[in-house]
Amino acid sequence: MSIPTTHPFTFDPTYGMRLEELLAIEPPEEPGGFDAFWRARYQKALTVDPQPVLSRSELTHPDWHVLDLVYLSTEAFRIGGWLLLPRGGQVRRGIVVGHGYGGRDRPDFDMPVKETALIFPCCRGLSLSGHPPISENPSWHVLHDIDKKDSYIIGGCVEDIWLAVSTLAALYPWLSGHVGYSGISFGGGVGAMAIAYDPRIDRGHLALPSFGHQPLRLTLPSVGSAQGVQEYQAEHGNVLETLRFFDAATAARRIRVPMLTAVALFDPSVAPPCQFAVANSIPKFNEIFILDAGHFDYPGSAEQEAVLRDKVGQFFRVP
Template sequence: MSIPTQHPYAFDPTQGFDLNQLRAIRPPTAAPGFDAFWRPRYERALGLNPQPRVNASRASHPDWLVQDITYTSTDKFPIGGWLLLPREGGVTRGLVVGHGYGGREAPDFDLPVTETALLFPCFRGLSRSRRAPISTDPAWHVLHDIDKPDRYILGGCVEDLWLAVSALTALFPAVAGRIGYSGISFGGGIGALAMAFDTRIARGSLEVPTFGNMPLWLTLPTVGSGHAVQAYARVHPETVTMLGLFDSATASARITAPMLTAVARFDPAVAPPCQFSVANALPASSHHETFILDAGHYDYPGMMEQHALLLDKVRRFFGVL
C-alpha cells in the first residue's frame, strides 16, 4: 500500500511532508487563556440536565434496537440523533459517536462493539440538529459566530458532546466510567477539544481529526472547511489569535485517557501535518496508539483493507472499556 500519486487537486495533499517529518510535528504553543476559556464552560455544561427523550425509530436492524433520541444542550439547543441498543446481551458500556462535516443521515451499524449503548448525536446546526440561522453547508457552518469566541459554533459543538455524555449517563447510570468516544474528521477535532476537559470519557478514537495546529491549518491549501476560515482570516486577521482557543492539537496535549488516532499521509480536506499534530501531542502517559492511513477523505487502492485493520483495532480498543 502507498499514498496516491495521481489526484485532481491543484496542490499536493501530502503538503510535502514525508512520514518522518509528520512524526516529528509537535503542537503549537497553547493560546493564552486556553484552559481558562474551556474549564468554566465544561463546569457549566456539567451542571445541566440534558433531559434525554427516546422514541421508537422508523429505522431497524437485526442486531440493534434503533431509537430516535433528543436532548437539550447548552443555550437550550435541541440536539437530535440516534440511540442503538444491542438486541442480545445487556448494556455494560457506552459509546458516543461523532460525525464528519457532512453531517449524519443514519447511525453506523458496523461498529465492532458489544454490550454497548451507542449514541449518535448530530452536532448543532447539522442534520437532525439543524436550525436557522445556522447553515448546514460546512463552509458557512464553520464561520458561524466566528467573531464571537464565546459564541463560536465550534464551542457549542464541544458542549453538545459533553451533554451527550451526560445524556448517556442519565439513561444508563451503570455505564458511568465506561464511556468512550469515536469521532472522524470534524468529529475528531471536536472530540479532542471535549476530551481535554471531560474525564468521564474513558477512551477515545479519533480518525483524521481536524482543527489541529491552527498556525498550519490556516496556511496549508485545502478543499475542506479550513479553506473558508482561511479566506475569512485574510480579511479579519484578528481571527487568527482567537482560533488558537479551538486548536485540537493543544487540546490533545491535555488528554489523559487512552487514545487511538488514525491519521493520513495524504488528505486534501485535512492537512496531514495538522492530523499528526493531534496524534503527536498526546502525552506518553495516555497509552495511545497511532494508526497510519495512506489517505483520508479520498478513495485509494487498499482502502478497504486498511479500514478493516483499523476496525479490528477499534474493536479491541473499546472492548476493554
C-alpha cells in the same frame, strides 16, 4: 504504502512531507487562559439537564434496537440523534460517536462493538440538529460566530458532546467510568477538545482529526471547511485570536486516557501535518494508526479500513 499519486487537486495533499517529518510536528504555542476557558465551559455544561426523549425509530436493524433521540445542550439547544442498544447481551459500555463535517443521516450500524449503548448526536446546526440561520454547509458552519470566542459554533459543538455523555449517564448511570468517544474528521477535532476536559470519558478514538495546529491550518491549501476559514482570514485577518482557543492539538496535550488515533499521509480536506499535530500531542497511552490517505478513495483503502476497524473493536472491547 499506496499514497495516491494522481488526484484532481491544484495542490499536493501530502504537502511534501514524509512520515518521519509528520511524526516530528509539535503543537502550536498556546494562548494564555486556554485551560480556564475550557474548564469554565465544562462546568457550565455539567449544570445542564439534557432531558433525553427517546422514541421508536423508523430505522431497523437485526443487531440493534434503534431509537430516535432528542436532548438539550447548552443554550437550550435541541440536539437530535439516535441511540442504538444491542439486541443481545447487557449494556456494559457506552460510546458517543461523532460525525464528519457532512453530518449524518443515520447511525453507523457496523460499529464493531458488543454490549454497548451507542449515541450518535448531530452537533448543533448539522443534520437532525439543523437550526437556521446556522448553515449546514461546512464552509459556512465553521465560520458561525468565529469573530466571538465565547459564542463560536465549535465551542457549542464540544458542549453538545459533553451533553451526549450526560445523556448516557442519565439513561444508564451504571456506565459511569465506561463511556468512550469515537469521532472522525470534524468529530475527531471536536472530540479531542471534549475528551481533554471531560473526566467521564475513559478512552477515545479519533480518525483524521480536524482543527489541529490552527496556525498551520490557515496556511496549507485545502478543500472544505479549512478553505472556508482561509478565505475568511484572507478577508478579515483576525481569525487566529479565536482559533487558538479551538485547537485540537493544544487540547490533546491534556488528554490522559487511552487513545487510538488514525491519521493520513495524504488528505485534501484535513492537512496531514494538522492531523499529526493532534496525534503527536497526546502524552501517553496513544496508538497512532497510519492510513495512506483520508477523505479520498485509494487502492488498498478497504484493507486498511478493515484493519483499523478491528483495532477499534479491540480498543472498545468490554472488559
